[in-house]
Amino acid sequence: MKDIARELGVSIITVSKVLRNHDDISEKTRKRVLDKVREMNYTPNLAARSLVTGRTYLVGLVVPDLMHTFFAQIAKSLSSALLKKGYCLTISTSDEDPEVEERTVTRLLARRMDALIIASAATRSPTLERIVNEGPPLVLVDRRFPDLDANYVGTDDEAVGAMATEHLIDIGCERIAHLRGPDTSCGRGRLAGFQKTLLRHGMIAPEGYISAQGPADVHSMESGQELTRQLLRFKPRPDGIFTFNDSMGIGAIHAIRDAGLRVPEDIAVVGAGNLYYSEELRIPLTTVDQQTEETGERTARLVLSLLESKAAIKPRSVILEPRLIVRASTQR
Numbered sequence: 411m412k413d414i415a416r417e418l419g420v421s422i423i424t425v426s427k428v429l430r431n432h433d434d435i436s437e438k439t440r441k442r443v444l445d446k447v448r449e450m451n452y453t454p455n456l457a458a459r460s461l462v463t464g465r466t467y468l469v470g471l472v473v474p475d476l477m478h479t480f481f482a483q484i485a486k487s488l489s490s491a492l493l494k495k496g497y498c499l500t501i502s503t504s505d506e507d508p509e510v511e512e513r514t515v516t517r518l519l520a521r522r523m524d525a526l527i528i529a530s531a532a533t534r535s536p537t538l539e540r541i542v543n544e545g546p547p548l549v550l551v552d553r554r555f556p557d558l559d560a561n562y563v564g565t566d567d568e569a570v571g572a573m574a575t576e577h578l579i580d581i582g583c584e585r586i587a588h589l590r591g592p593d594t595s596c597g598r599g600r601l602a603g604f605q606k607t608l609l610r611h612g613m614i615a616p617e618g619y620i621s622a623q624g625p626a627d628v629h630s631m632e633s634g635q636e637l638t639r640q641l642l643r644f645k646p647r648p649d650g651i652f653t654f655n656d657s658m659g660i661g662a663i664h665a666i667r668d669a670g671l672r673v674p675e676d677i678a679v680v681g682a683g684n685l686y687y688s689e690e691l692r693i694p695l696t697t698v699d700q701q702t703e704e705t706g707e708r709t710a711r712l713v714l715s716l717l718e719s720k721a722a723i724k725p726r727s728v729i730l731e732p733r734l735i736v737r738a739s740t741q742r
Contacts, residue, residue: 414446431496469497469713470518472528474506478630478657480683480702481529484551487706488527495714497524506592508532515541525713529553533593542725547716551709553594554727561716563709563728565700567596570732571603573698574652574680577734579611581742583650583678587619589637589662591654600682604652619648630654634661642669649677656681656688659695663739667693678740682732694737701730 411429415422420439427435428443435443469492473481489499502518504511511531515538518526525547530538534555541548542560549561571588578586588604591597601620608614621640623633634653638661641648653659659681666677673679673693681688684699708728716723 411452414443414450414452418442418446429496431494465524465717466522467497468500468521468523470515470521470523470526471499471501472504472511472514472518472526472530473501474504474529474531476501476503478655479685479687480655480700481552483686483702484529484706484709487703488710491707491710492713497714497717504531506531508535511535512537519546524717525549527551527709527713530555530594531592547713549709549712549716551705553596555595559725561712561725561727563705563712563730564596565705565730565732567599568603568606570682570698570700571600571605571652572607573603573732573734574600574682575604575607577696577736577740578650578652578678578680579607579613581650581674581678581740583648584613585619585646585648586613586615586650586652587621587641587648588615589634589651589653589658590620590622592622597654600652600654616644618644630657631661631664634658635665636661638662638665639669642666642671647677650680651677652680654682656683656685656695656697659697659739660688660691663691663693663695674738674740674742678742680740684735688735689737693739696737696740697735698732699735700732704730 411422411425415425424435424439425443428440471485471488476482485501492499502514504514508531523546526541527549529552530550538548539558542558549563552564554562554564575586588601590601621637623637634657651662653662659679662679663673666673671677681695681697682700684697688695688697712726712728
């Protein structure tokens with residue numbers, strides 16, 4: 411750093427600020443410093459910097475499953491936003507298992523993450539309660555705990571369930587089933603939105619029309635396929651299905667077509683999440699968009715504000731409004 415500062419005729423503090431992406435450096439100076447950094451093949455010693463600053467410049471993310479593109483999209487958006495401020499994202503998965511999540515969080519804490527972001531698989535977590543009280547900064551994403559006053563970024567899940575169910579009713583569905591999610595805030599919220607909307611229209615879901623099988627964010631497509639096969643045995647069978655996520659919706663469509671039925675003429679299907687490939691399917695899937703990219707960006711913004719604040723900040727909730735994306739799976 412001294413060599414770079416000397417060659418450019420700037421202070422070491424200026425070089426340091428550029429490397430930490432401070433915004434009080436002119437673009438011209440920033441470019442000169444970064445060009446010289448590349449020319450000299452200089453890499454900052456983050457271990458040494460952490461001894462001085464007390465920071466590791468690492469942020470931990472724990473999600474149920476990275477094979478599920480909903481969480482992969484959030485991770486991508488998060489990583490991009492944090493990297494601009496000099497932070498690296500460390501990603502782990504819990505496989506929708508609370509015990510695995512507990513061990514993972516403990517290990518990330520041991521590695522001195524500056525902040526943690528968690529989409530929790532648990533219904534209650536003493537470890538997360540302790541982190542809220544003792545640090546480091548914690549942001550819950552997509553899933554929250556009703557009795558834990560923590561920072562949170564996610565969608566209005568009850569609105570997701572209501573929006574999907576209302577759409578199925580609007581296109582004429584009279585027997586609507588729901589492939590529900592896990593016993594987490596998003597699973598419960600979407601179920602509540604589904605049930606309240608039916609009730610508002612004087613409808614009910616017949617016994618067995620609300621079903622679940624194992625973790626909904628791990629092996630979702632297989633779960634959607636198997637649960638739909640079970641629904642098709644009912645007489646009368648459903649004429650509309652709302653699935654907890656898009657992957658389950660894709661599995662539902664596979665099962666319906668395997669049974670020789672048509673989508674949406676015989677059974678209409680609505681998912682949730684608006685995964686990037688949902689529009690490219692043979693039967694493009696109607697879905698409720700959860701704004702995954704915005705979720706990642708808003709989470710990064712919240713984390714950075716917590717890290718940069720010199721005083722304690724009261725926990726904040728960022729609730730994003732969902733929107734319906736109508737495609738062929740419900741266009742009768």
